[in-house]
Amino acid sequence: MKRFEHFNAKTIDEAILLLEKYDGEAKVIAGGTDLIRVLKDDILPKYPKAIINLKTIANLEYIKEENGVLKIGSLTRLSDVASSSLIKTKYNLLSEACRSVGTPQIRNMGTIGGNLCQDVQCWYYRASKSLGKVFHCLRKGGNVCYAVSGDNRFHSIFGGKGCVAVCPSDVAIALTALDALVKTKGPLGERVFPVSELYKDAALNLGRSEIVTEIQVPEPPPEARQIWIKFRLRNSLDFAIVSVAVMLTLEEGVCKDVRIALGGVAPTPKRLKEVEDFLKGNYINSETAEKAGKMAVAKAFPLSHNAYKIPITESLVKRVILMAKDHRTLT
Amino acid sequence: MSFKIIKSEKAEQKYKEWKVLGKPIPCVNSYLKVTGKAAFTDDIIRPNMLYGKILRSPFAHAKIVKIDASEAEALPGVSSVITYKDVETMGVSQKPPAYILTDRVFYVGDVVAAVAAEDEAIAEEALDLIKVEYEPLPFWLTPEEASSAQPMHPEVTKDNIVVGMWPPYYRSVGDIKEGFKGSDIIVDVEFRKPNIKHMFLENFTAVAEWRGDELHVWSHPQVGAVSFAMMLASIFNVPTNKVHVYQCFIGGGFGGKMGDAPLRVAALAAMLAKKSGRPVKIRTNIREHFVEGAVLDPGISTFKYKIGADKLGNLKAIDATVWAGQGERSINLGIVYCGDTIFNTYRIPNRSFKAYPYYTNTPMSQALRAYGSQAGVPPLEEAVNEIAEKLGMDPVDFIIKNGLRDGDIVTQYLHNDFQLAGGSLPELVQKAAEIFNWKEKWKGWSVPTEISGSKRRGIGLAVATHTAWGVPQPDRVKDTVIIKVNVNDGTVEWVTDGRDIGSGFDTVVSQVIAEVLGIDIKDIIHAPPQSVGQPIGGWTFASKALQSTVFAAYNAANNLKRNIITAAASILNVDPNRLVLDLKGTRIYVAGDPTRYVKLSKIGEIYGGILIGIGSCPSHYEGPESYMDPVTGRRLGMKGMFCSFAEVEVDIETGKIDVIKLMVATQPGMILNPLMVYGQLIGSAVHGMGCMLWEGIIYDEKTGTPLNASFIEYPIPTALDVTEDQFVCVTIVDPDDAKLTPYRAKGIAEGIFAAMWHSIHMAVYNAIGRKIREFPLRPEKILRALGKAPFPQTKGVV
């Protein structure tokens, strides 16, 4: 890591002020599990002059329920989210997604806000300066995405505007299926908007000096069934090759409401609106589940190395729906 | 513990005789390792020490046209910068093709320059300030490309064939033409392997300090400290006795810390230290592990094996060729040992092996858990399996018919032929198959043993043999051990220049000495290895310690004991055979009459105040008489015998493989320490599972950059990927299987790795009925083989 100045912010406003002052040359740090790696690998086109610590801001770590809305402070550790009994009972999808992130140590350090705001994992973008080769890609102001014509086995099967990296955050996928909102604060004040809008074209859709302060999750109906599947090579440490989050409400075998989100396959969390529309009002059985799987990937257009994600996605969508129907959890 | 030890009667008898050997004695460095006090290289902190960082090449092959370090040197806090220009001025001598620094770079990440500064951050900033102008040259990663490329090292070879240590790369026995003529069935198999990495946890690190013209280096080489010092001496043109190498604890090696990478990092630190006039530490990270460290020799390879058998399933001939990308340099030992598998696994009367080791633009290749035989097993087993399948034979029966056995002639590379003394694949496989319940599970080739939804189960097995002798060593590395007894309290120290890498070498050698001298393991220590004042003897590689270091220790202890007893006998005037050495009691007494004794200090006086025993290992080639079979008159030798059985479950919708059961079995001779043997077996099995399922370096073919230089994208198994009931380790213990070593034991860790990974491969084939002639068997490969995803256009790097 190279040198930088460091500030322990006492308030959100102080952090915003510092960000403004450094005008794009400062970075906020939460758990640091992503940012410190980014700094050590020295991949940013401009190494930040200052790092602003958010952990010293009081009252950003909390899990509470208010008027049927779950509110999580953005500095809340993933392990606390995962183990909260409130979240386990009512928002299990989120609990499971958090539990599937990285390793126990990463979850003890990593925050929910940091998870949503983490940088993409594309191995061209991330190629470390300490290894020698740096790819000056689109994200760094270059004019090509090296993954498109290179090894893109972990990249998007649903295209992308230029950059084909996938959204790396597991939490974002679960929150998308839960129809959650994020609350942010910036120089222009506070905003609240759907999690899915936090991302645009494999990038964060945040102002330069905007900070995520809270996650808000509407309470799902008590009968809603929530399932999280993360497909990866190993049972720990890996990012998702494909992940699926589903929220399904049944009435006598018929789908009353459903939300499905895919991870690992697109630059942003991918809501399967068409599939949801098809399922709503239909009986949930192996045929409809299978059809849902097929529909989920009907519009996929894989790159040179990642077509294998299509059968995986298809199969997982089918499984997740059947698991939700049968009230089964991950085996 | 899923560890089965099946002992013969003879073995039981031996165990009864032993006091220290055969017991599950924990590693002798245990205390240091669990308290964090074991000093690894990075734990060395010298007064006034600087931190070094390395600038690495963005090109896979290039000439450095211009390099300007002046801005970096001017950065406050920077002490020194070195580039290839300093090599000459510092009197660093070196010969191609093994450079420390030169005006060419041979792979992405090759060393361009290094900086020493007060703080790591300043050193990193300085790297950015070094201005380098490159002239990129064509590069290649695969042997196929190498064969038609311009020579990489025209000064030594015109055709890109690696100038290794031991050519030629061609061997044959019998007449393959005749062999194929006599075959009823002939198959051709092509197999590919990627580059695989060691992925130990401690990355290359060195601390160097000059005290006048003395060079002091702290490092973690797998070669002994003395040999390492010799290499440094030749680089810096200084006398060997002025190079003090302190061999620190080694945070995993598996062959990857044999010489070159630790040496280069140490040499860079020493160059920076010299220029700065202060101690320098360089610690590399996991990214650098991929470009500083070696890959398995053979590297990216294509194997073409043609094999023939008669109708009854007797193998008749094999014609094996391997083309390998060996990286920027290699000693090629792996690729030639790869050939050993075709000579010494099955009884095949006519055999030919050809190797084409090519220079390619990746880091050098070296041993990984073994030298070459692990790479040779999958293609051989694929070929043999195909024959067995075509003949409709059960693979167990096939091995029983064709497997190498006691008394067979072994043609091992660089050794004279020898007659196998103990160990037999057919016997091993038969016993292991019973334990695995093979006959009950086996449903035939490419038939799943169970189907449930999208899950297909399959079983498989593989066999391997591996050297149990160590690599044949030139005379300069004839292992020697010195033992010293402290006359005041009878405690014992032993000295040889090698460091345990975790295999238990320290512990087992200590056990052997303790057994001979009749002392407790607590009363013996291995002196911290260093180059000055110590003998060569502890290279920890090639399954050799149990043979050669143990032999040296055994001889040293016996010499010492004999000297003490002889002196005591003359003082007490009794038959030496009646004397008991009681080191703990610091005396030697007459058996049955402890009142008649001599003090140890008295004996010490006779020998000039010090009691020392020296022993070395007899050379492997010209063994003593006892190495001859009295009946056949043939020279005797040993091989490790290994087999592995696997049961897997493949999800044909997602391509995911679960290993349900993995059983490894071997005939280790006697087990000198069950804790260590179990540790080696299970460690190798898990390592091999990772390699077969997931591991392999993924390169960007356009630039030659390793893309997955991390523990995230180079997926080694985690704690959640193994369970106790998955693994079974079986040892069939009989002293007759290792007749040629003291205490009848032979090395096991390397061969088990070789056998186990292909058993998974065969099991996957039987589960899904598709041949995938490469590894790792990642989901994408399975799905492509099943026709569910197209194959990408690649040069075939993975």
Place this chain on the structure above:
Amino acid sequence: MDEGKNDLINGARMRMQKIKLTINGKLYELILGYEVQPWHTLAFTLREKLGLTGTKIGCDRGECGACTVLMDGRPILSCLTLTVECDGKNIETIEGLLNSKTGKLHPIQEAFIESGAFQCGFCTPGMIMSAKALLQRNPNPTLEEIREAMSGNLCRCTGYIPIFNAIMKAAEKMRGMT
């Protein structure tokens, strides 16, 4: 060096800010700008500045767990933690495990030895810290819970199974002690 950076270091020095850390029960006060720089990781400070070299740096990228220490009782990665952000924190490292009065090994350390739970030993300090946090929180873990708790500590030598056995054994020993 560019001006900004000079200012930055001097600025930090002028403030004479102190970082107070409790490490293995002992309070350390480190002066920012001298003993600690903003970019120093906890792993670096522990090892290179305080001589507590028991904590290992493996990957230096948050991937292997060798640098695991406990912060306020939870396993964290010291290679990804900035020392400046540890003010007021309670850190436990492998050096704190020995019983300071008797010099005796901690039951987890004993169990690691008896079970052959390490070979090269490089992952061991981190492993033991993760195990300690687990057993503090859950004195009677199942094998599943052990595997989960250790899933952020890589080991290339042992194949993990001897480590699981050691933790089971340690749990038994520790239950026997209270």
